[in-house]
């Protein structure tokens with residue numbers, strides 16, 4: 001039987017708080033490798049180049065890949081430690097069947113596949129095709145993402161497929177499509193180095209995209225002014241020229257006021273607005289009353305600082321605006337994004353050297369994975385599943401009748417709601433750990449328990465797949481060939497370094513095998529990852545995310561190619577919009593009117609404090625991977641409640657004391673970490689832990705009406721000091737603490 005993960009609590013009880021997790025067997029890091037393979041880190045959207053060292057079909061270490069242009073060898077703590085996953089004792093190495101009274105028992109692949117397929121058929125025959133849903137993820141390569149979209153629609157014939165980017169990139173995607181008709185950051189990041197003014201809002205770059213910090217430092221060394229907008233004084237804010245410490249959920253008020261200031265003081269690019277945009281008048285009408293005084297009252301940031309930021313931005317000759325989930329994880333995530341885009345368009349500083357705008361893509365393939373059709377409303381090439389022409393094109397590529405192509409399905413959290421309503425009875429998940437990462441996880445757990453059949457594909461036993469009837473052991477990044485698209489929009493090669501461990505299988509083989517057994521074998525018999533990519537190229541041709549001109553060979557020769565790249569002799573597009581041909585129906589960039597709305601879970605007398613959630617540098621997402629790597633665990637071994645000394649004093653909370661945090665969804669206990677770097681009315685909890693340590697016991701299922709992203713960044717809460725101390729210590733415990 002595959003080894004089950006050892007719970008953190010058990011390790012700590014046995015060995016004490018500071019012991020490393022058992023080092024994976026056979027990871028003699030300094031062995032002479034027999035192969036050195038250039039590939040990319042499996043974690044965040046930076047997709048840093050890295051060389052993995054292999055010996056005897058095992059990954060034994062890494063070296064920097066100095067030539068890869070974005071990170072030039074630099075890596076963050078996660079990148080340095082990632083190779084320790086490969087031979088980890090927790091790797092799943094046999095299909096497992098949940099057997100009543102006996103727990104998980106290993107079974108042969110053939111039996112696991114038989115049972116999986118017969119359950120899928122049973123559920124679909126009894127309840128209809130859409131009663132079987134798929135949840136997928138964008139740590140998967142482009143090839144696998146594309147295949148998952150096709151698998152759901154063609155093999156399972158279900159409309160209900162969605163992905164973990166729904167918790168991540170969708171507000172930015174929707175905003176970008178509205179404004180530009182295309183969803184990608186506008187420039188490659190080296191352009192940052194020569195920007196005069198840079199706004200970074202809701203992005204804790206130093207911890208979440210550490211290697212991107214280098215380009216911000218380059219800019220600062222070249223004299224750039226840096227403006228950081230964040231309720232916390234994040235590391236980047238400490239050396240920023242202006243830090244606007246706004247109340248969570250108030251970005252649209254801030255950017256609305258900045259737009260109004262630009263209008264009042266004529267800091268506008270009239271030529272650009274007149275010739276290349278539409279909707280300007282409506283956008284400025286929406287913010288006409290947004291004075292600096294009003295903005296100070298709503299955001300809590302000082303009006304003098306807002307004015308200083310508006311002046312710097314308004315007068316710059318080159319600039320960049322970057323944001324991440326801090327402004328996107330809101331019920332008005334799309335509006336926040338549009339409010340940022342409005343000040344970029346008003347400045348006219350886009351589509352020129354050192355002038356750009358972009359959301360910083362989170363997950364490893366968060367960019368590519370949101371283009372190839374494994375979203376509930378999307379077909380490859382970032383096509384629209386409800387557009388008849390788009391449907392016809394993809395149906396033809398897939399060799400099916402257009403009327404057999406399902407329509408728009410439910411989004412990730414809506415799938416959970418539909419399980420509760422008995423509309424969805426079966427689930428297949430791959431590369432997604434919703435029990436930790438979706439909001440309101442007690443509700444999510446109840447849904448998983450309600451399913452008639454659940455099959456999950458992962459390489460570790462995640463908290464979610466513990467609820468499966470059948471678990472299928474899949475593959476890591478470096479165990480299959482493929483491509484990913486970095487946060488810059490650069491399509492790069494993921495090279496297979498080793499085979500999956502004996503007993504596990506490559507993800508794409510597993511999916512193809514299920515498809516074959518469902519009777520769709522003729523559509524899922526790819527000879528290689530490159531063959532999948534070549535079909536993806538055709539499927540994307542003519543879409544906004546056009547990959548047709550990108551080939552494996554071209555990527556190898558150029559260390560990556562930026563999409564759009566519509567034909568074979570096209571060089572790719574590192575900087576968008578130089579031609580001013582926006583992809584909207586009228587060819588212009590669109591301003592959108594944005595008015596400020598409060599969040600859906602406002603504070604009141606009973607829940608007076610704002611809770612916001614996010615990340616720490618050494619842990620990644622739901623933590624399935626990074627909570628298994630000793631040194632990363634040591635750096636941050638447990639979650640904590642970041643709280644300002646003034647609020648802590650008012651509440652009688654002392655350093656490291658346990659605090660019960662209560663919201664309308666539930667309560668959970670976290671040790672206090674008293675820091676001066678957070679607003680007095682706000683507390684912060686990192687979300688990488690499961691069960692009783694999960695921040696998502698507290699967050700709400702309120703969704704943005706357009707993007708359907710959950711409001712992870714604002715919950716009203718109450719704090720109850722408990723007088724006890726369960727604090728076990730983080731190596732980084734003095735980080736930011738007073």
Ligand SMILES: Nc1nc2c(c(=O)[nH]1)N[C@H]1C(S)=C(S)[C@@H](COP(=O)(O)OP(=O)(O)OC[C@H]3O[C@@H](n4cnc5c(=O)[nH]c(N)nc54)[C@H](O)[C@@H]3O)O[C@H]1N2
Nearest residue numbers: 202203204208248249324325326362363614615617620621
């Ligand atoms: N170490 C690490 N790196 C990661 C990840 C990880 O899990 N760990 N995950 C990757 C992924 S998938 C993603 S999406 C990215 C996320 O990257 P980020 O978006 O940078 O990460 P978060 O910590 O979620 O949130 C960023 C900041 O938003 C601030 N914030 C909260 N509310 C608001 C608000 O209303 N307005 C503003 N302006 N700021 C606010 C928080 O204080 C926080 O500092 O990171 C990627 N990189």
Ligand SMILES: Nc1nc2c(c(=O)[nH]1)N[C@H]1C(S)=C(S)[C@@H](COP(=O)(O)OP(=O)(O)OC[C@H]3O[C@@H](n4cnc5c(=O)[nH]c(N)nc54)[C@H](O)[C@@H]3O)O[C@H]1N2
Nearest residue numbers: 139164167168431432433437462474613621622624687712
């Ligand atoms: N409260 C709160 N919640 C949040 C957020 C927040 O800021 N606050 N952030 C949200 C964001 S931005 C995101 S992106 C989500 C992420 O949420 P999830 O997508 O659930 O997080 P991951 O940890 O990436 O889960 C991926 C799972 O897939 C597995 N996996 C990884 N790569 C592969 C692969 O190549 N093949 C296979 N078969 N399996 C693989 C991992 O082992 C893991 O179990 O969380 C969201 N949840």
Ligand code: SF4
Nearest residue numbers: 041044047048076079
């Ligand atoms: S910055 Fe992101 S891609 Fe680069 S090493 Fe760190 S986690 Fe990996």
Ligand SMILES: [Mo]
Nearest residue numbers: 167168362363
């Ligand atoms: Mo994300």
